[in-house]
Amino acid sequence: MYQNGGGDKIEKKIVKKLKERNIEAITGLNLRDAYVKGEHIKCNGVNMDELDLFFSYNAGEQTQYQMYLYKALNNIIPCINNFDSFELTEDKFQTNYLLRNSGIKTPDFRLCHRDDSKHLKKFIKKWRQMVYKPTDGWGGVGLTKIDNEATLDTLLPFLNQMDLRFFYVEKFIDYDKTDFRIDIVDGEFVGCYGRKANGSDWRTNVTSGGSVFLREANEEVVDLAKRAAKITGLEIAGVDIIYDKKKKEYLVLEVNGIPAFATPEQEKMGLDFNNKKIDKIVDLIDKKTTVKK
Known part of the structure; x- marks a missing residue:
């Protein structure tokens, strides 16, 4: 622990x-x-x-x-x-690929071999904005927003130095810079809170400067989180969900195998799901x- x-x-x-x-x-x-x-x-x-x-x-x-x-x-x-589900959700591509093939909506994504930069350039022209994500990163570490081809050209040599074999990118979603974190234990809804990006940043992760706020879950996001947890096989899951303003639909952004409990400071502000989560575990x-x- x-x-x-x-x-x-x-x-x-x-x-x-x-x-x-x-x-x-x-x-x-x-x-x-x-x-x-x-x-x-x-x-x-x-x-x-x-x-x-x-x-x-x-x-x-x-x-x-x-x-x-x-x-x-x-x-x-x-x-x-269980290890198989935990290992799966540690990999963003494998998780999103499974979710999409199981009927769960996620941001559009692409996986390319590192030498296939022409496809990455094709995607940036089509999407206009995309996000490079390390497949095994957490807490927003390594996320890079790519706004144009020039930014991509600057990023590629750096990534090649890291000896990466492939690149995983997602289409940047037009959202309100907030998300839902839905906690699921053994298939049951435990709690929900929201996170919001700080200032001009677009990342909601607390480790990247985002902050937590009280947020009520609606039936649609709870159902979506339960389905995502079931598909990945996690007994304990934290599902991050955002709202696509353009398509007017909820998308699963990530599924986490170690969703944090509310900190003492967060409990003081009103996050009260810890005891329920403990009981379910x-x-x-x-x-x-x-x-x-």
Whole structure:
């Protein structure tokens, strides 16, 4: 469990509620500190492959080593989120490709080989504006808005230096610089809040300068979020949704496998879904461990 932004207090509440159901919780099992010996994945003296369930919720701390062991664990014991769905939603292209083919509307996107710059130039002429996105980025890191061919020509050499094999771009959507973040746990709606971009920026991510505000969810965005979570297979999902002003429709922008709880500051401003989310997660853990036993 992530420890910043009040995550340590959330962890204690989850552990307490699990204990009330006679479920022992071992904390601090960070796969960063784990190693493999024979048939066991060991961490802090614990054989993790002998656990009834592994709950991973360390946003922004996933390394390739952690992901590698996470995948191995998922083959032996139940994990939340299950690794296949988590790995899927860590990749923006794979997620959007699946959503679009399942009837969920997303921004138009293109995936091109790095040597296929002529197609990127074709897209910018057609769309006028597009956004370059690292397929495995989070928090708005690496997002680059491309307004014209000159900007694209400036960006391509930089991306080539990063030894990228392909480019993923999305059509820039004319929206009101706000979004919905809808939290779903085990197929049920948990909570909603809004985020808005700061000043002239277009990114709503808090790590990119955006801010959180109270926002009521309507039936349409909740239904859209539930469908997106179901399609990706995430037990716990945070679905980002924007409104396309030109087409007058809602679009799924991203599906996140580690949606943050409200921070203490956000709770003071009125975001009150933490306890409901904790209860739903505890129910989910209880159900999955019961099935295993």
